[in-house]
Amino acid sequence: MPLLIIAAASIIACTDPSVHDGDTIRCGAERVRLFGVDAPEVLRGQTPAEPFAYDARDELIRLTRGRVGCRFVERDRYGRFVGKCWSSVSSDVNAAVIRSGFATEYRRYSKGLYARAESEARSAGHGAWAGQAQAR
Numbered sequence: 571m572p573l574l575i576i577a578a579a580s581i582i583a584c585t586d587p588s589v590h591d592g593d594t595i596r597c598g599a600e601r602v603r604l605f606g607v608d609a610p611e612v613l614r615g616q617t618p619a620e621p622f623a624y625d626a627r628d629e630l631i632r633l634t635r636g637r638v639g640c641r642f643v644e645r646d647r648y649g650r651f652v653g654k655c656w657s658s659v660s661s662d663v664n665a666a667v668i669r670s671g672f673a674t675e676y677r678r679y680s681k682g683l684y685a686r687a688e689s690e691a692r693s694a695g696h697g698a699w700a701g702q703a704q705a706r
Contacts (some may be wrong), residue, residue: 605673635657
């Protein structure tokens with residue numbers, strides 16, 4: 571029985587989570603950092619927003635409408651739940667936000683898991699890659 575409890579605790583789910591930026595949502599009381607996703611930072615105090623930060627945030631809002639679930643990968647140095655997420659809109663929210671072109675793969679942690687999604691965004695000229703599309 572303890573195994574079931576541990577397995578159940580490794581997934582969290584909610585409806586219409588709040589979105590902080592292009593790689594962080596709040597699902598209930600838990601802040602969830604999307605595993606392997608690096609999105610531009612939004613305005614923080616006196617630090618201006620990075621280019622495409624609000625586009626990335628808006629895309630994550632779109633991708634997390636409805637029911638959302640996240641599978642635990644680890645806790646980051648800030649204590650956030652780092653996870654792989656899915657929703658009513660996408661079976662892989664992490665890859666979808668990267669595929670939009672408004673975020674990139676955070677290779678330091680994901681080790682190439684989302685390289686294809688980033689390559690697709692770049693080749694198609696999506697998001698920040700607009701005007702930089704590569705020939706197929």
